Amino acid sequence: MPRTRIELADAIEYLSILDENGTLDRSLEPSIPAETLLRLHRTMLLARRFDERLLSLQRQGRIGTFPPIAGQEAAHLGAVAMLRPSDWIVPAFREMAADIWRGRPLESIIVYNNGFNEAGRIPADRNDMPISIPVGSQLLHAVGIAWAIKYRGQSDVAMTFFGDGATSQGDFHEALNFSGVFQVPAIFVCQNNQWAISIPRAKQTRSPTLAQKALAYGIAGIQVDGNDLLAVYAAADEAVQRARAGQGATLIECVTYRMAVHTTADDPKRYRTDAEVEEWRRKDPITRFQTYLAAKGLLAADAVAAEEAAVQAEIQAAVDRAEEQMKRLGDPLLMFEHAYAQMPAYLKEQREEFIRLRAETQEEK
Amino acid sequence: MPKMTMVQALNLALRQEMERDESVVVLGEDVGVDGGVFRVTDGLIQQFGETRVVDTPLAESGIVGMSIGMAVYGLKPVCEIQFSGFSYYTLHQMENHAARLRWRSQGRYGVPLVMRAPYGGGVRALEHHSESRETFWSHIPGIKMVIPSGPRNARALLVSAIRDPDPVVFYEPKALYRAFREEVPEEEEAMPLSRSLIAREGRDLTLIAYGAMMRPTLEAAEKLHSAHGVEAEVIDLLTLSPMDDSLLVASARKTGRVAVVHEAPRSFGPGAEIIARLVEKAFYHLEVPVARVTGYDVVIPLFSRETHYLPGVPRIVHAARQLLAA
Numbered sequence: 001m002p003r004t005r006i007e008l009a010d011a012i013e014y015l016s017i018l019d020e021n022g023t024l025d026r027s028l029e030p031s032i033p034a035e036t037l038l039r040l041h042r043t044m045l046l047a048r049r050f051d052e053r054l055l056s057l058q059r060q061g062r063i064g065t066f067p068p069i070a071g072q073e074a075a076h077l078g079a080v081a082m083l084r085p086s087d088w089i090v091p092a093f094r095e096m097a098a099d100i101w102r103g104r105p106l107e108s109i110i111v112y113n114n115g116f117n118e119a120g121r122i123p124a125d126r127n128d129m130p131i132s133i134p135v136g137s138q139l140l141h142a143v144g145i146a147w148a149i150k151y152r153g154q155s156d157v158a159m160t161f162f163g164d165g166a167t168s169q170g171d172f173h174e175a176l177n178f179s180g181v182f183q184v185p186a187i188f189v190c191q192n193n194q195w196a197i198s199i200p201r202a203k204q205t206r207s208p209t210l211a212q213k214a215l216a217y218g219i220a221g222i223q224v225d226g227n228d229l230l231a232v233y234a235a236a237d238e239a240v241q242r243a244r245a246g247q248g249a250t251l252i253e254c255v256t257y258r259m260a261v262h263t264t265a266d267d268p269k270r271y272r273t274d275a276e277v278e279e280w281r282r283k284d285p286i287t288r289f290q291t292y293l294a295a296k297g298l299l300a301a302d303a304v305a306a307e308e309a310a311v312q313a314e315i316q317a318a319v320d321r322a323e324e325q326m327k328r329l330g331d332p333l334l335m336f337e338h339a340y341a342q343m344p345a346y347l348k349e350q351r352e353e354f355i356r357l358r359a360e361t362q363e364e365k
Numbered sequence: 366m367p368k369m370t371m372v373q374a375l376n377l378a379l380r381q382e383m384e385r386d387e388s389v390v391v392l393g394e395d396v397g398v399d400g401g402v403f404r405v406t407d408g409l410i411q412q413f414g415e416t417r418v419v420d421t422p423l424a425e426s427g428i429v430g431m432s433i434g435m436a437v438y439g440l441k442p443v444c445e446i447q448f449s450g451f452s453y454y455t456l457h458q459m460e461n462h463a464a465r466l467r468w469r470s471q472g473r474y475g476v477p478l479v480m481r482a483p484y485g486g487g488v489r490a491l492e493h494h495s496e497s498r499e500t501f502w503s504h505i506p507g508i509k510m511v512i513p514s515g516p517r518n519a520r521a522l523l524v525s526a527i528r529d530p531d532p533v534v535f536y537e538p539k540a541l542y543r544a545f546r547e548e549v550p551e552e553e554e555a556m557p558l559s560r561s562l563i564a565r566e567g568r569d570l571t572l573i574a575y576g577a578m579m580r581p582t583l584e585a586a587e588k589l590h591s592a593h594g595v596e597a598e599v600i601d602l603l604t605l606s607p608m609d610d611s612l613l614v615a616s617a618r619k620t621g622r623v624a625v626v627h628e629a630p631r632s633f634g635p636g637a638e639i640i641a642r643l644v645e646k647a648f649y650h651l652e653v654p655v656a657r658v659t660g661y662d663v664v665i666p667l668f669s670r671e672t673h674y675l676p677g678v679p680r681i682v683h684a685a686r687q688l689l690a691a
């Protein structure tokens with residue numbers, strides 16, 4: 001027959017459970033223990049306030065450039081909330097709330113953002129990868145980790161994060177394709193925050209959704225309201241179950257918004273309007289979650305203020321600890337460490353040369 | 366003459382080349398509406414429109430691969446890679462195609478593209494924003510590797526790079542983007558590629574540098590003069606590949622004492638090639654082994670300790686004095 005219609009096995013769904021007014025679709029509500037819900041709220045709030053604090057520390061010259069997460073807390077925290085410690089996270093660089101959830105101390109984030117490699121160390125009891133700045137490059141690592149999980153017969157998953165801009169990279173397409181071909185337990189979480197620095201989502205791809213890219217690679221795909229923690233949680237939970245059951249990878253597009261600057265070196269006034277930002281402020285992920293918790297009787301009217309005070313105290317303590325720690329850090333010789341498992345002879349020579357030169361140039365001064 | 370930063374001077378070069386030749390197009394991430402993250406392409410989209418100043422999707426290999434096709438067809442794509450740390454995504458397109466199409470087609474297709482990218486440390490940046498990997502490009506036959514050291518030569522070299530019939534990688538020392546101003550003529554000015562320059566004359570020893578390292582090197586030469594009465598000759602390479610070694614060799618023959626300064630890691634760095642040339646062409650004139658003042662063979666550390674990695678005035682002065690003492 002010359003021309004027939006090919007029916008694609010899947011279609012792309014959109015999922016929203018808790019809308020911007022805090023109205024809940026009870027039929028879709030995931031069952032999350034109250035204790036976890038409160039911890040999620042606490043973490044979102046902590047991440048938001050900490051983000052603000054980092055911004056002010058940066059403006060005061062007390063830390064370097066960093067990428068704020070404001071507005072995207074639900075989009076990445078919701079995705080990791082059901083993971084086990086043995087699962088793997090392969091992040092980009094805008095997943096701070098997930099990082100905190102997985103156990104990163106706040107002071108470590110401050111110290112890292114002040115240019116100390118020491119704070120990049122991943123503790124032995126965490127399976128997560130360090131941040132990955134080269135956009136899109138880390139997705140393939142998640143596929144490799146997932147492949148290895150399968151090879152070892154484990155039931156863990158590898159969840160990787162990236163932005164809307166990353167979907168333009170070849171590595172993104174290679175990763176999705178490999179994950180489909182090898183049917184591995186990988187979960188691709190795209191934080192579509194509408195912008196890749198100054199490039200709007202519509203200029204990144206002509207596809208109406210990013211989620212639909214999954215179809216081309218034969219893996220599951222879904223678009224969710226990324227400011228709705230419940231929707232992100234539900235979609236991720238489904239993807240995790242699919243992965244653990246050996247049914248392959250999922251692409252989750254979280255529709256969200258970057259409320260702040262791209263990094264502290266960026267000036268969004270050059271490419272987007274305040275009106276657009278205000279539009280998204282109404283869709284804030286934290287306020288609607290608070291409405292939800294209040295309606296469930298989990299968050300009393302005065303509890304929010306108490307939580308606010310608690311996170312501010314936690315942040316202040318972390319800032320103090322970080323500044324204390326940094327006094328002891330900065331030994332220049334660390335730069336020669338960790339290049340290889342064993343320092344090669346020529347590098348030992350360079351290290352010796354460095355020590356000698358430092359002493360000699362000090363004398364010359 | 367107006368005084369300009371390097372950013373303004375590069376902007377001038379782009380603007381004038383686009384006015385002069387409608388085949389010149391600028392493309393890259395955030396080069397249009399945003400004017401580039403360092404503002405090098407600021408205002409171009411307003412003047413030339415979005416068909417000639419193209420905000421691309423986020424894909425460096427895509428940008429350069431597409432530029433190759435545009436160049437083969439007769440356009441002059443000037444692509445911006447936001448940071449040189451992301452230029453490696455383009456390595457396969459550059460090595461497999463841009464560098465070879467002239468050769469593969471036996472002269473039929475040239476690839477006159479320019480790939481601009483800010484490189485180097487010293488700006489307290491995140492990881493991948495401070496590297497100096499100019500060796501990668503210098504090592505590829507068929508590619509030209511240019512690194513300016515100030516606003517005026519940046520402008521004049523970019524003009525030549527755009528007019529050049531072959532692919533040029535143009536690394537811009539981001540530490541110098543706004544570090545100082547220089548007089549830059551409004552009227553057209555071009556400087557030939559593959560030509561180095563004597564930045565300071567001297568008879569006692571030779572310091573060879575390029576890019577961001579020119580500043581500490583010249584400062585060291587000044588210090589050697591004022592504190593030690595030593596006259597250092599300083600050579601600014603400007604083009605790493607194809608390298609013009611005539612000045613290097615002549616200077617080495619004259620002084621017999623040479624140090625090479627670069628922030629790239631030492632092993633297999635540009636210094637290795639420079640020293641090889643001197644060994645080949647000035648061996649019997651060298652009084653002492655050539656010194657290298659370079660970055661170490663490690664990833665440049667995050668910014669709290671990057672000054673320990675980067676060659677600075679004390680290290681250069683120290684090396685020079687050791688050369689003289691030997």
Ligand SMILES: Cc1ncc(C[n+]2csc(CCOP(=O)(O)OP(=O)(O)O)c2C)c(N)n1
Nearest residue numbers: 094133134135163164165166195196197451
């Ligand atoms: C390969 C690469 N190219 C360019 C950059 C510079 N850069 C950093 S983030 C960014 C935009 C990323 O957009 P998106 O993937 O949507 O993530 P978002 O920043 O919005 O979280 C760019 C261009 C980079 N880090 N890596």
Ligand SMILES: [Mg+2]
Nearest residue numbers: 163164195196
């Ligand atoms: Mg984005």
